[in-house]
Amino acid sequence: MAPGFIHLHVASALSMRYGTTTPQNLVNRAGEYGQSALALTDRDTVAGAVSFIHACASAQISPILGVDIALETPQPYLPTPAHGGKWVKPERPRLTLLAHDKRSWAGLCAIISRAHLDSREDPEINRQELLQLAGEHGLVALLGPRSDIGYNILNRRPDRALDHLRTWQDHGIRTYLEIATHCQSPDADNLSDTFAARMLQWAIVHKVPAVLTNMVRYLEQQDSRIADVLDASRRQLALSAKTNSGPTNQAFLATTAHMSAIAQRIAGMVGDPRDIRRILLSQTVELGLECIIDPTADLGMNQVYVPELAKLLPGESRSADAILQERCEIGFTNYLTDNSVTRTDDQRSSRARLDSELAIIAQMGLAGYVLTVAQVVDMIRQMKVRVAARGSGAGSFINHLLGISGVDPIAHNLLMERFVSTLRPGLPDIDIDVESDRRIEIYQAIFDRFGDKRTTCVSMRETYRVRHAIRDVGAALGMPPSEINTFAKSFPHIRARHIRSALAELPELRRSGIGIRAARGDLDQFLDLVEGLDGLPRHTSLHPCGIVLSDLSLLERTPVQPSAQEFPMSQFDKDDVEHMGLLKLDVLGVRMQSALAYAIKQVHKVQGPNAHGTDHTGFINLETVPRDDAKTFELIQSTKTLGCFQIESPGQRELIGKFAPVSFGDLITDISLFRPGPVKSDMITPFLRARQGWAMTDYIHEDLAEILAETSGVVVFHEQVMRILAVMTDCTLEAADLIRRRMGDYEQLDEIREWFYLALRKKKYELVVIEQVWEVLRAFASFGFCKAHAAAFALPTYQSAWFKAHHPAAFIAGVLTHDPGMYPKRLIADDARSCGVEILGLDVNVSSDTYVVERTVNGGYGIRIPLSEVKGISQQEVSDIISAQPYRSLADFVYRARASRPIIERIVLAGGFDALHGQLVSRRDLLFHVADLSTQFKLKRTVRAKVTAQITLGMEDIEWIPEPTGLPALSLADRVRHEIEVLGLDISAHIMSFYREMLVQLNVVPAGHLLQVRSQSNVLIAGVKVATQTPPIRSGKRVAFVTLEDSTGPVDATFFEEAQDQFAPTLFHSWLLLVSGTVRRTGPRGVSILANGCWELSQVYQHWKFGGVSAVQELIGAAPKVQLDPVAPTQIWEHASGFRSSPYADVRPAGNDIARSMRSAAKLAP
Structure with a gap:
């Protein structure tokens, strides 16, 4: 069977903001065309190589791998007319490199890594480095219309083109001229038929083999508009500013017949169309067949790579299996002693379990893997960092004996087979939880231990969802930034492909101006483009936990590129590195582990070595x-x-x-x-x-x-x-x-x-x-x-529940400092009060950079608010303030703390000087003095810089006493408003206290009293919205779970779709709510509300203020409680198990957006 045409220059969506379709789709289409082989040559990456190989295997198509790479040029960055004059680099010469064996694949990896080393945003490689690496590793080079040779032929400089060709040939690189055309116009564009014919003629004259490509970047011709949007995003230009000439819809994956017709057309412009066409097509197919990659032999797939034993255990001559056996024996002896395992039957069963697991590990050749993980865990513990295993690895008795997992799998009836199996090839997963604030430190220690030739991080790809897509399409179409921002923020965090259905179905969007315009058809082109971007990769970043440990062949098997955190990362994602046989250790930064570690230190600091739960070290040992x-x-x-x-x-x-x-x-x-x-x-x-x-x-x-x-x-x-x-x-x-x-x-x-x-x-x-x-x-x-x-x-x-039960102040201080949960800090602070822990206000002489526990005058414990919570304060300002503590006065602080005037004013408004001056003057008085003192000390510093060191002005030694200004003190409402604006916390009073009179008159039930209300009773509740979730549920409908807090505790309300129809805008976009609903008892200690309506509390307050209770009742009664026939979702995802999920389900943490928006809620207080 004839191989058909072979496309040698093909970009997928892994070419960020360039390609428009997946490797899988490209392979499937090539299979439909009867093409026996296909190349994937993404720009600056081989990130799609593994999924491409799997797709090829399924379609019985031979894979070819390469890269489209840019050459470094001295061209400067140029400003763009859009996006506020940002600077972008102009298009640089590019060429395509193809691998054909193990050596050339290693060279491809080296070239890509080098290109990314110094050019994170615009990867490029120095010409000499490229020539050397390509020559040493036997790579094949395709020099096309966008190469140096192509540009010189276009500019009618054949002499320079010939010089470039000889340079490539002198380095022993197999060089082909790439012939491509995307339009038939006879102009001078470098992708025209005319230019393609000139390139082919030049190749014939200089006896350079030529191949035909279509420089593929999309599947269908109609996808060209998406490619245009990606170009606009990448170049930061509006579509109207594009400068490319000629049609742009020809870069699709074409049939063999279509490519044959192109060859015929170009050959006819050069000479004998039949002979030249035949040679051009045969050279293309021959090169493709020569470059077919063997995934196992060339890429090393289907094998396992771990650090060499000599690197893992220097000087050790025994096998990994023998070393593992010895360590397990030591652990087993300790296990029997520590757990008082004395019964013979129990000892025998434990022994049998160990022997069985060791046999499986030996059979699968995983001893080195287990020893590597154990060494990493031991190293983390030696760093005094909390560490715990998670995942199926906790089912391994070996992991428990080696100290990797703290869970006893025998005691809890866990299975080794869930973790590793001889029927499941490849490396198992062991996930390690560590303190989140020390994760980077641990990463560095792992790199230091194993070296950057054996270690890299895993990458992940962020894909277009609806908000990203709206922003990029809007910018491409030249929409005003403010309009784009409003449009994007109005959508939940959903897939871009669901934008139309969301506008039609979600009540908060359907009734909006955007929804009305969409229903009229005014946004059809815009919506088409947004949907077209759905799921396309847009950015590569560091995976939050994956680290790869390998032998010295690592960099010959995967390219690496720098991350924002400066650690190198493989271009392969977490799934691909496993298919490549690389040991992936997930080191997850868990904030709860940081919170617990912090709480342990707080207990030791405040209560000393004899506190409840401490061991011989004087610290609590949670294990x-x-x-x-x-x-x-x-x-x-x-x-x-x-x-x-x-x-x-x-x-x-x-x-x-x-x-x-x-x-x-x-x-x-x-x-x-x-x-x-x-x-x-x-x-x-x-x-x-x-x-x-x-x-x-x-x-x-x-x-x-x-x-x-x-x-x-x-x-x-x-x-x-x-x-x-x-x-x-x-x-x-x-x-x-x-x-x-x-x-x-x-x-x-x-x-x-x-x-x-x-x-x-x-x-x-x-x-x-x-x-x-x-x-x-x-x-x-x-x-x-x-x-x-x-x-x-x-x-x-x-462990967290134990800590909260026995040391609530220290535990909550840890939670507030490291923020591990789903709720905003103001709710956690309120929970502290309910636990008998006082929240101590900001104090410039006592506050630190974290929440700290202090003993209070009544013998209890309080938590001090840190300086780091002040809005806009920098870490440097926090450090400067703390290093200069204590302060005698506001004047002393202004002079020595080196904080900016806006920060000083915010600290004053948040009560940071109340302990120093609160008995004499008000916060408003101090605010007045800040301006005067700042001016004085600015002048003083200028004068001091001009005098000799022997002359002392002495003003910093003068005892400054603030004078009352006569201005009225801030009201309690104003103080709370400023506290929330500055700290995100209401300290002087709860924000809901200002509505108390109205709420009492309306018979609103406090959250703390709901347990006393009969189930199925109709009630009103009110509070600050502290969490919103719309998780997937089995019905496939969107259900909103909202948590309100009113100073007596939190209360949860559930809004089904019927209730959302009328009230969704208020529910999702307001922060102080009045909610009506039915009491639902959820057990002896649980209660929630089945909601049927909600209103913005400030609006309710205005009605009550001017019209009393009757006006509020009229407001509430005017709104229908439910919409009986809401628009049904048109798209529901269904799992094999039958689980159905709404496309609008949001699985993000519930309190994130609310936590960020609490400062704005202060403006709603009456």
């Missing part, structure tokens, strides 16, 4: 605190778990209120229950009913009783699914895990179901049992939660 502490579980059962890891969200607080965990195992179950799988399969309700004794435990079949006993007959864990499959079908646990994974694929469900039914019928199970078990597995198996992962999560969950 050794009892895991059956009654006070801890009392706190958890109370649902007062704000700030606690994993159990602070509204849904989790509701669940633990019903569940009432009493053991560490219960926490594991709780964390696993609060996942889409159990929610979809409605396992939470029967679990709670059985747990609380309201229903008999149903195991479906007696064979499942032992497996499901710990969860009251309900499937909760992946490991349970694996055990059910193994017990009922007689397959191995390894095979069961593969089956569980496959059940996430719709296309495989029927095949698995047939196998499952056949296996169980052979074992004489009744059909009704088979059907019941299958439905449970189908709904849950692929979408549940790994018990080992839950167990790893349960550890910091318990």
